Amino acid sequence: MQDLKVQFFVSGGTVNAVDGVSFEIDRGEIVGIVGESGSGKTMTALSLLRLIPEPGRITNGRILYGEKDVAQMTDEEIREFRGNEIAMIFQDPMTSLNPVLRIGFQVEEAMIAHQRFSNKQAKERVVPMLQRVRIPAAKDRVRDYPHQFSGGMRQRAMIAMGVSNEPSLLIADEPTTALDVTVQASIIELIRDLSRELRASVILITHNMALVASLCNRVIVMYAGRIVEQGPTRAIFKNPQHPYTWSLLRSMPRVDEKEKERLISIKGLPPDLGKMPPGCKFHPRCKFRVDRCFTEEPPLDEVDPGQRARCWVLMKNIANPEAQAQT
Amino acid sequence: MRGTLLYIGQRLVLIAVTTVLVSSIVFLLLHQIPGNAFLNETRQTPQALAAELHRYGLDLPLQSQYVNWVQGVLHGNLGESLVNRQVKITPLLVRETSVSATVGFFALLVTVGLGLLLGVVAALRQNTWIDYLASSTAVVGYSIPSFVIAIFGLLVFGHYLYLWTQGTFYYVPGWGKLEQIPVPALALGLPYASYVARLTRASMLETIRTDYVRTAWAKGLKARVVVVRHALRNALIPVVTILGPLITGIITGSVVIENIFGIPGLGKEFVTSILARDYNIVIGVFTFYAALVGLANLTVDVIYPILDPRIRY
Ligand SMILES: Nc1ncnc2c1ncn2[C@@H]1O[C@H](COP(=O)(O)OP(=O)(O)O)[C@@H](O)[C@H]1O
Ligand code: SF4
Ligand SMILES: [Mg+2]
Numbered sequence: 001m002q003d004l005k006v007q008f009f010v011s012g013g014t015v016n017a018v019d020g021v022s023f024e025i026d027r028g029e030i031v032g033i034v035g036e037s038g039s040g041k042t043m044t045a046l047s048l049l050r051l052i053p054e055p056g057r058i059t060n061g062r063i064l065y066g067e068k069d070v071a072q073m074t075d076e077e078i079r080e081f082r083g084n085e086i087a088m089i090f091q092d093p094m095t096s097l098n099p100v101l102r103i104g105f106q107v108e109e110a111m112i113a114h115q116r117f118s119n120k121q122a123k124e125r126v127v128p129m130l131q132r133v134r135i136p137a138a139k140d141r142v143r144d145y146p147h148q149f150s151g152g153m154r155q156r157a158m159i160a161m162g163v164s165n166e167p168s169l170l171i172a173d174e175p176t177t178a179l180d181v182t183v184q185a186s187i188i189e190l191i192r193d194l195s196r197e198l199r200a201s202v203i204l205i206t207h208n209m210a211l212v213a214s215l216c217n218r219v220i221v222m223y224a225g226r227i228v229e230q231g232p233t234r235a236i237f238k239n240p241q242h243p244y245t246w247s248l249l250r251s252m253p254r255v256d257e258k259e260k261e262r263l264i265s266i267k268g269l270p271p272d273l274g275k276m277p278p279g280c281k282f283h284p285r286c287k288f289r290v291d292r293c294f295t296e297e298p299p300l301d302e303v304d305p306g307q308r309a310r311c312w313v314l315m316k317n318i319a320n321p322e323a324q325a326q327t
Numbered sequence: 328m329r330g331t332l333l334y335i336g337q338r339l340v341l342i343a344v345t346t347v348l349v350s351s352i353v354f355l356l357l358h359q360i361p362g363n364a365f366l367n368e369t370r371q372t373p374q375a376l377a378a379e380l381h382r383y384g385l386d387l388p389l390q391s392q393y394v395n396w397v398q399g400v401l402h403g404n405l406g407e408s409l410v411n412r413q414v415k416i417t418p419l420l421v422r423e424t425s426v427s428a429t430v431g432f433f434a435l436l437v438t439v440g441l442g443l444l445l446g447v448v449a450a451l452r453q454n455t456w457i458d459y460l461a462s463s464t465a466v467v468g469y470s471i472p473s474f475v476i477a478i479f480g481l482l483v484f485g486h487y488l489y490l491w492t493q494g495t496f497y498y499v500p501g502w503g504k505l506e507q508i509p510v511p512a513l514a515l516g517l518p519y520a521s522y523v524a525r526l527t528r529a530s531m532l533e534t535i536r537t538d539y540v541r542t543a544w545a546k547g548l549k550a551r552v553v554v555v556r557h558a559l560r561n562a563l564i565p566v567v568t569i570l571g572p573l574i575t576g577i578i579t580g581s582v583v584i585e586n587i588f589g590i591p592g593l594g595k596e597f598v599t600s601i602l603a604r605d606y607n608i609v610i611g612v613f614t615f616y617a618a619l620v621g622l623a624n625l626t627v628d629v630i631y632p633i634l635d636p637r638i639r640y
Contacts, residue, residue, distance in 0.1 A: 049544075049545055051541060051544055051545060053536070053541070075550075079547050079548075079549065079550075080547060081547065082544065082545055082546065082547035083545060083546040083547035083548075084547055087545070087546075088545045090538060090541070090542060090545075092538060095537065095538040095539065096538040096539055096541075096542045097539055097542065098539040098542070098543070098557050098560075098561070099539070099561070099635075099636075099637060100560055100561055100564075100634065100635060100636060101556070101557075101560075109546070109548065109552070109556075110546040110547075110548075113546055113547045113548045113549070113552075114547060145636045145637070147636070147637050158542070161542075161546065
C-alpha cells in the first residue's frame with residue numbers, strides 16, 4: 001500500500017480519515033495495527049477491499065496486491081477478489097451476520113461466490129468449516145440463525161466465513177473488542193492457528209498492546225489518520241521512538257510493574273480530523289514537544305533498520321522520559 | 328411448529344369472537360333506525376305487512392330476534408334478503424367476496440410490486456434524479472385519493488382511449504373478464520403503493536448501511552445478491568408490518584371503487600343494500616368485512632416469522 005488517502009466529503013468540509021499511509025505485508029506475516037478509536041485503522045483496512053462507505057472515497061494511493069492495483073480493478077475483478085484473496089473479520093459479530101439467514105448458509109454463500117469450489121463442494125464444506133473454527137455440535141448448529149449463537153460463536157462463524165475460501169490475507173478488525181473477556185483468548189488463538197494452517201498473512205487491528213506483543217511480527221501505530229511509528233514488534237516494544245507509542249506502552253499494565261502510579265495514561269483527546277492542528281498532529285498532547293513541532297510536520301523516517309517514526313525529537317534523545325512525562 | 332398451530336388456533340377463535348361482536352353491534356344499531364324494508368312496497372295492506380314481518384321474524388321482541396341472529400351467525404347463516412325473497416345471504420356474499428377478493432388481490436399486487444420497485448430503486452440511487460423522480464411520484468400518488476384516480480382512469484379508458492383500446496379496460500355491463508381488472512386495481516392500489524414505496528426506501532437506506540450488508544460485500548457476493556438477499560430481505564420486515572392495515576385499507580377502499588366501476592362485489596352490495604334498507608344484508612356485509620380483516624391480519628402475522636426468524640410464536 002502506497003500513500004493511501006481516504007477522505008470523507010461531509011457537509012462542512014472534508015475529513016481526511018487516512019492520510020498518506022504506506023505499508024507492506026509479506027506472505028505469512030502477522031502485522032498489528034494499533035491506535036486510538038478514530039485514528040483510521042478500520043478505514044485503512046476497508047480500503048484494501050475497496051469498501052469505504054459513503055460519503056468516503058479513496059482519493060489517492062495505490063493498493064498493490066501482487067501485481068494488481070485494487071484501486072484500478074473493475075467491479076467484477078474486485079468482487080472476485082473480496083473474500084477470495086483478502087477476507088475480513090469485523091469488530092461486532094452481533095451486527096455483522098445477517099439476522100434472517102442461517103449460519104450455515106452464510107458460510108456456504110461465501111464459497112459459492114467464488115470459483116474455488118463447486119456448489120456441491122461448498123455445501124459439503126460448511127460443517128467441516130464450522131468444526132474447524134471449533135463450534136461445538138457444528139452438525140446440529142448449521143441450521144441455526146445468528147440470534148441462537150452467542151457472541152463468541154458468532155465471531156467463530158465470521159471466521160469460518162472468512163477462511164472458507166483460503167484467502168492469503170486475513171484482516172481482523174478488533175475481533176475481540178465486542179466479546180466477553182473469557183472468550184477473547186480462544187478467538188485470538190483460533191485466528192493464529194488458522195492463519196498458520198493456511199499460511200495466510202494477518203492484519204490484526206487492536207487496542208490491546210499485550211496481544212500485539214504475543215502475536216505480531218510487526219506493528220503499525222496510527223494516529224490521526226497517519227502512521228506515526230512502525231517496525232518489528234520487538235524493536236518497538238523495547239525502544240519505542242515516537243512519544244505516542246511510548247505512552248501507549250506506558251499505559252499498558254504489566255506484570256513486572258510494581259508501583260501502580262507509574263502507569264501513565266495519555267491526556268487529552270485525539271484531534272478532530274476536520275480541524276487538524278498544524279505541525280505534528282500529536283503536539284497538543286505531547287510531553288516532549290519542541291518549537292518546531294508546532295509548525296512543521298515530521299516525516300516518517302527510519303530510526304533503526306526496519307523501524308520508522310514520525311517525530312522531530314525521538315525518545316532515544318530524551319534522557320529521563322519518565323520524569324518528564326510526570327510533569 | 329406446534330406453537331405456531333396453537334397460535335393460529337387462538338387467533339381464529341379471536342377472529343370468530345370479534346366477528347360475532349361486530350355483527351351484534353351492527354344488528355343492534357340498525358334496529359334503532361325507524362322504518363323497514365317493506366315501506367316502499369306499493370298497495371300494502373296492514374295484514375300483508377304483518378305477514379311479511381312475521382315471515383322474517385321481525386315481529387318478535389328484539390331480544391329473541393337478536394338471539395336468533397347470533398345463533399345464525401355462529402352457524403354461518405346470515406338469513407335471507409329482505410328485498411329479494413328467498414335469496415340466502417351467506418352464499419350471495421361468498422360469491423361477491425370472491426369478486427372483491429380478485430380485484431383486491433390485484434390491487435395488493437400493484438401496491439406491493441410497484442411500491443417495492445419504486446422504493447428499492449430510489450434507495451439504490453439515493454439523491455440522484457431517479458430517486459427524486461421515484462420519491463416525488465410516491466408523494467403525488469399518496470396525496471391523490473383512490474376515487475380521484477378511479478374517475479381519472481374512467482375518463483382515460485372509457486373516453487379518451489375508448490376507441491383505441493376498443494373499450495377493453497372499460498366497464499361494460501357484466502363482470503368477469505380479466506381485462507376489466509387492471510384499471511380498478513390500479514386505482515385501488517396506487518395510493519398504498521406510494522406508501523409502501525416511501526417505507527421501502529427508508530427501510531432499504533437503513534439496511535444497505537448495516538454491518539451485515541458490509542459483510543456481504545466483503546464476502547465478494549454479486550451486487551444483485553447483496554441487494555436482494557441481504558439488504559431487501561431485511562428491509563421487508565418493517566414493510567410487512569404495515570401490510571395488515573394496508574389490506575384493511577384496500578378492503579374499505581373497495582367500497583368506493585366497486586361502486587364507481589360497477590363491480591359486483593361486497594362493496595357494491597354494501598351500498599345497494601343500505602339504499603334498499605335490506606338490513607339483513609347490511610349486517611351480513613359488516614360481518615364478512617370483520618372476518619376478512621381478521622383473516623388478512625392473521626395471514627400477515629403468519630408470514631412475519633418466516634421473514635424474521637427471531638420472531639416465534
Ligand atoms: N461516515 C463517516 N463520515 C465522516 N467521517 C467518517 C465516517 N466514517 C469514518 N469517518 C472518519 O474516519 C475516521 C477514522 O475512522 P476509523 O477508521 O473507523 O477509525 P478506527 O477504526 O481507528 O477507530 C474517524 O475518526 C472519522 O473522522
Ligand atoms: S514531533 Fe514533537 S510533538 Fe510530535 S511527537 Fe515528536 S516530539 Fe511530540
Ligand atoms: Mg475501527
